[in-house]
Amino acid sequence: MKVGLEIHIQVKSRRKLFCSCNPKDPDESVTEFRRRLRVSASELGEIDPAAAFEMKKGLDVIYLAGNRSSCLVEADEEPPHDPDERSIEAAIKVANLLRANVVDEIHFMRKIVIDGSNTTGFQRTALIALNGRFMFRDRQVRIQTICLEEDAARLIEKGNGYVKYDLRRLGIPLIEIATEPLELSPKEARDFAESLGRTLKLTGLFERGLGTIRQDVNVSMEGGGIVEIKGVQKLEQIEKVVEFEEKRHRWLFEVASALRSRGISEESFRDVRPKDVSELFRKYSQVETVKRFFSGSAFALRAPGFKGLIGSEPVE
Amino acid sequence: MSSSQPEDFSRIKFRLGDAVYEGIVMPRTLYEDKEHITVKLNNGYNIGLRLDEIEILEVGPPQRQQEVVAEEREIPSQGPRVLILGTGGTISSRVDYRTGAVKPAFTAAQIVDMVPELTRIASISVRTVMNELSENMQPSNWAVMAEEVYRAFEEGFEGVVIAHGTDTMHYSSAALSFAIENPRGPVVFVGLQRSSDRPSSDSATNLLGAVVFASRSGAPGVYVAMHEGLNDDLIAVHSGVRVRKNHTSRRDAFRSVNSRPVASVDVRNMEIHFKNETAKGAGPMRLLNRFSERSAIMKYHPGFSEVLLRTYFNRDVFDAIIVEGTGLGHIARKAFPFVKEFIAGGGFVGMTSQCIWGSVRLTVYETGRDLLSMGVVPLGDMLSEVALVKSMWALGNELDLREVMPRNLRGEISERREVE
Numbered sequence: 001m002k003v004g005l006e007i008h009i010q011v012k013s014r015r016k017l018f019c020s021c022n023p024k025d026p027d028e029s030v031t032e033f034r035r036r037l038r039v040s041a042s043e044l045g046e047i048d049p050a051a052a053f054e055m056k057k058g059l060d061v062i063y064l065a066g067n068r069s070s071c072l073v074e075a076d077e078e079p080p081h082d083p084d085e086r087s088i089e090a091a092i093k094v095a096n097l098l099r100a101n102v103v104d105e106i107h108f109m110r111k112i113v114i115d116g117s118n119t120t121g122f123q124r125t126a127l128i129a130l131n132g133r134f135m136f137r138d139r140q141v142r143i144q145t146i147c148l149e150e151d152a153a154r155l156i157e158k159g160n161g162y163v164k165y166d167l168r169r170l171g172i173p174l175i176e177i178a179t180e181p182l183e184l185s186p187k188e189a190r191d192f193a194e195s196l197g198r199t200l201k202l203t204g205l206f207e208r209g210l211g212t213i214r215q216d217v218n219v220s221m222e223g224g225g226i227v228e229i230k231g232v233q234k235l236e237q238i239e240k241v242v243e244f245e246e247k248r249h250r251w252l253f254e255v256a257s258a259l260r261s262r263g264i265s266e267e268s269f270r271d272v273r274p275k276d277v278s279e280l281f282r283k284y285s286q287v288e289t290v291k292r293f294f295s296g297s298a299f300a301l302r303a304p305g306f307k308g309l310i311g312s313e314p315v316e
Numbered sequence: 317m318s319s320s321q322p323e324d325f326s327r328i329k330f331r332l333g334d335a336v337y338e339g340i341v342m343p344r345t346l347y348e349d350k351e352h353i354t355v356k357l358n359n360g361y362n363i364g365l366r367l368d369e370i371e372i373l374e375v376g377p378p379q380r381q382q383e384v385v386a387e388e389r390e391i392p393s394q395g396p397r398v399l400i401l402g403t404g405g406t407i408s409s410r411v412d413y414r415t416g417a418v419k420p421a422f423t424a425a426q427i428v429d430m431v432p433e434l435t436r437i438a439s440i441s442v443r444t445v446m447n448e449l450s451e452n453m454q455p456s457n458w459a460v461m462a463e464e465v466y467r468a469f470e471e472g473f474e475g476v477v478i479a480h481g482t483d484t485m486h487y488s489s490a491a492l493s494f495a496i497e498n499p500r501g502p503v504v505f506v507g508l509q510r511s512s513d514r515p516s517s518d519s520a521t522n523l524l525g526a527v528v529f530a531s532r533s534g535a536p537g538v539y540v541a542m543h544e545g546l547n548d549d550l551i552a553v554h555s556g557v558r559v560r561k562n563h564t565s566r567r568d569a570f571r572s573v574n575s576r577p578v579a580s581v582d583v584r585n586m587e588i589h590f591k592n593e594t595a596k597g598a599g600p601m602r603l604l605n606r607f608s609e610r611s612a613i614m615k616y617h618p619g620f621s622e623v624l625l626r627t628y629f630n631r632d633v634f635d636a637i638i639v640e641g642t643g644l645g646h647i648a649r650k651a652f653p654f655v656k657e658f659i660a661g662g663g664f665v666g667m668t669s670q671c672i673w674g675s676v677r678l679t680v681y682e683t684g685r686d687l688l689s690m691g692v693v694p695l696g697d698m699l700s701e702v703a704l705v706k707s708m709w710a711l712g713n714e715l716d717l718r719e720v721m722p723r724n725l726r727g728e729i730s731e732r733r734e735v736e
């Protein structure tokens with residue numbers, strides 16, 4: 001099993017990456033405004049399908065803008081200012097610490113994000129350095145990239161047809177350090193993240209406390225796909241996440257081999273047609289579990305050869 | 317390890333330190349040096365590298381994309397026929413975020429791709445009539461726009477939407493207000509404050525609001541449609557002679573001055589809520605689209621030099637000067653001889669206020685009364701920019717400025733300013 005880690009850590013700075021707001025300042029007033037994001041049909045293919053679906057349905061994004069913790073830049077009502085020099089310096093220092101090749105020119109890019117967590121609909125991010133190294137126990141771990149990016153707004157509410165975000169966190173400078181995929185046990189993954197995290201915090205360049213460091217964990221196994229788990233905040237969670245993914249992968253392999261031995265393939269589904277079972281669901285629409293996902297219509301498919309497999313659990 | 321600059325958009329393989337990378341060579345702007353190269357790596361990031369610090373191992377053929385050729389075509393749709401005129405500026409171009417190149421995006425197909433709801437509102441046709449950034453617009457461009465609008469109504473279109481850069485959009489809206497007498501339908505200027513290459517752009521909602529008003533309001537006249545506030549739901553429709561760009565970047569930069577907006581379009585349900593009367597003209601449509609450039613705005617300030625006074629009040633150069641005076645409409649006593657001589661030589665001097673809000677009134681103070689006695693014409697609560705455009709139009713069409721400038725023709729002057 002291979003584990004790749006992306007560590008995001010908040011730079012200690014008195015301002016945000018593209019404006020002069022100090023995210024620690026207390027607000028005297030909060031303004032609320034409402035937006036909708038859209039992308040053209042030709043760009044839809046490059047976007048996370050779930051987010052694209054929400055957007056097409058017409059997702060209202062409500063923002064809470066504090067008068068001191070955010071300004072017209074976060075509201076996407078003013079062009080970004082020059083990037084924070086202190087944050088660029090911090091990124092270069094980290095790159096040197098990890099013996100990475102620092103690029104000669106920094107180009108900020110836009111990563112399209114349409115869940116509303118960025119008022120612009122994209123995240124500004126720049127690659128600062130490539131190909132670093134970090135010693136973990138007796139191993140030299142390759143650091144693929146070191147990037148400087150803006151943090152996203154914090155989700156505070158998700159309702160029917162709308163999401164609500166607080167702009168205080170939007171634009172806080174983050175350094176992202178991405179490792180190559182590593183052969184690691186769940187415990188080792190946790191220890192590695194702890195070791196790299198501690199080394200970074202010792203530089204004094206970063207914020208401390210809950211939420212100031214977040215990890216994206218990529219888990220892959222031979223013969224399976226890559227699974228990415230975003231925004232893990234606690235070290236214990238890393239261990240659990242990797243452990244769970246390992247078990248889930250093994251279980252999926254077992255299901256696959258059981259299906260193969262029963263002679264089930266894509267071909268077996270060729271004549272399967274969906275059946276309208278809305279009436280049935282309507283009858284039980286007051287049942288709590290049904291209420292949660294049923295609205296309007298429901299369809300069912302026969303799954304030949306799946307007897308005993310559906311309903312089995314990856315982890316006890 | 318020196319390398320020469322490979323062609324833009326070619327795929328290259330290069331060594332940096334002890335690692336080998338692949339990417340696409342990106343074009344550099346005029347302001348970027350030639351010692352560096354910009355590469356889009358396979359992970360999507362652009363980086364700049366010193367050419368003499370990398371070793372280029374392989375250069376592949378350029379991966380350039382085909383340019384889209386703009387064409388006019390009718391998109392199958394329903395409802396009133398609306399013509400969208402493209403004039404340039406950011407609403408009619410699109411940045412390709414993979415290559416960073418700005419491309420004109422002004423076919424009906426591309427607009428409908430951007431704003432699919434349009435097909436449910438109107439039958440959209442699109443014409444690109446010029447490709448000028450807003451800051452480059454000149455009176456000659458206003459003349460072309462006016463002629464295109466006139467022709468569109470002759471051809472039977474029920475409404476016209478003009479996509480325009482925002483910087484000078486209120487000058488153009490004033491120009492067309494005067495140049496087309498009794499337009500047969502609504503003419504709605506629309507622009508964007510936040511670029512159309514961002515998912516948060518105001519371009520789609522503004523365009524939607526403009527098309528709704530152009531097709532459903534039944535209110536002939538010239539307007540500007542832009543965001544009413546920070547929310548993406550209400551689009552304010554302003555009179556073309558009452559509106560001003562009052563902010564450099566906000567979505568709601570355009571505001572009606574000394575007047576309420578004409579209407580508000582709710583783009584969530586496509587409803588129009590009227591807030592003010594629309595000017596109702598009767599009579600046949602007429603095109604009066606000549607403009608003179610022998611007019612200028614003079615913004616008076618403390619320390620205004622005699623050199624400048626001599627430059628402005630020069631009959632060899634100007635036939636009309638629109639003064640942006642202080643307060644109720646004043647300028648320093650030292651300017652009086654220049655003003656007197658200019659008017660005596662047949663020139664027109666109109667007074668507006670740099671306060672922006674409110675009306676001039678020259679009978680309150682002595683300075684004002686002196687200016688009146690010299691023949692300076694007070695222009696009420698007309699915006700200085702509108703007064704300038706009106707004077708250019710009046711001069712171009714050989715009208716009597718002393719008669720026409722202080723008279724309300726298109727709603728540009730009002731007698732009442734409401735308590736807000």
Ligand SMILES: [Zn+2]
Pocket residue numbers: 016019020021069070071072073074
């Ligand atoms: Zn700010």
